[in-house]
Amino acid sequence: MRKPRAIDRLAKEFEKIPGIGPRQAERIVYFFIKQGPDFIDGFASAASDVKNLVRCSECRSVSETSPCAVCSDTSRDSSKLLVVANTADAEAIERTGKYDGYYFAMGALLSPLDGINPADLPLNELKALVEKKRFAEVIIATDPNVKGDATALLIADALDGVCGAVTRLAYGLPFGGDVEYADEITLSGAIDGRRNINKRSNQGKVADGVKQ
Ligand SMILES: [Zn+2]
Structure with missing residues (x-):
């Protein structure tokens, strides 16, 4: 029996999703067929939104x-x-109800092995926004892992002298953890325990309540 071409066509689309292999992609297609037309229409319209x-x-x-x-x-x-690294992390911070300032999403973290170099990150856009809006404190909430730490240092360098304090969430977040999946109590502690990582402002005045 020949496999209908429509199955291969949709499976090829699913294969483009990171982490989905050919066999999994085909399994998802058969799942769609089993669910029927209403499910497929709902999926297509959600994807279109x-x-x-x-x-x-x-x-x-x-x-x-x-x-x-x-x-x-x-x-x-x-x-x-x-x-933050992405919108999902901003939503996790927002859910704590502990923070009422503004956000900036990097879109990616520094990772030269994956082809993401400093030039690929929106550092100029971030600097321009901080200069335009004159933020007194920039809080870096990238994940506490190698990529998150490297990105935080890059941001601190880019913002050196541009704002009063550059701080980093630290307290309570385990190294190798993930901001998006941290519980609200841990994240609240991380916001309270943020530390100043800006070289120049270490000698100067920092925002109230920020540990040096
Ligand atoms: Zn916005």
Whole structure:
């Protein structure tokens, strides 16, 4: 019996997803067929909605509008900017209810082995935003692992002399952990225990409550 071409065609699309191999891709296609037309229509329409999302011109988060709802909210603390790897991490921080400043999403972390070099990161955009909005403190909330640490140092260098303090979430987050999956109590502790990592501002005045 010949396999219908439509199966191969859809399987090839699923294979493009990181972590999905040919056999898994085909299994997903058969799952779709088994679920029936309503499921497939729902999936196609949900995928199409994602297509219409944009990147916020200020924080670079994936959003329905640009600027996004957070960047347009003037009631937030305009002295703080929190830098995350991606939108999902910003959402995890937001869920703690502990932070009411603004966000910036890097989109990726420094990883030369994966072809992500400093020039591939939006460091200039970040610096321009910090200069434009005059944030007093930039809090770096990249994951506590090798890529997250390397990216944090790069950001601290890029922002040297641009803002009062560059701090880094540390306390409570285990090395090798993941901001997105940390529980809210751990993340709240990490926000409270952030440390100053900016060379120049170490000698100067830092934001209230920040440990040196
Ligand atoms: Zn935004």
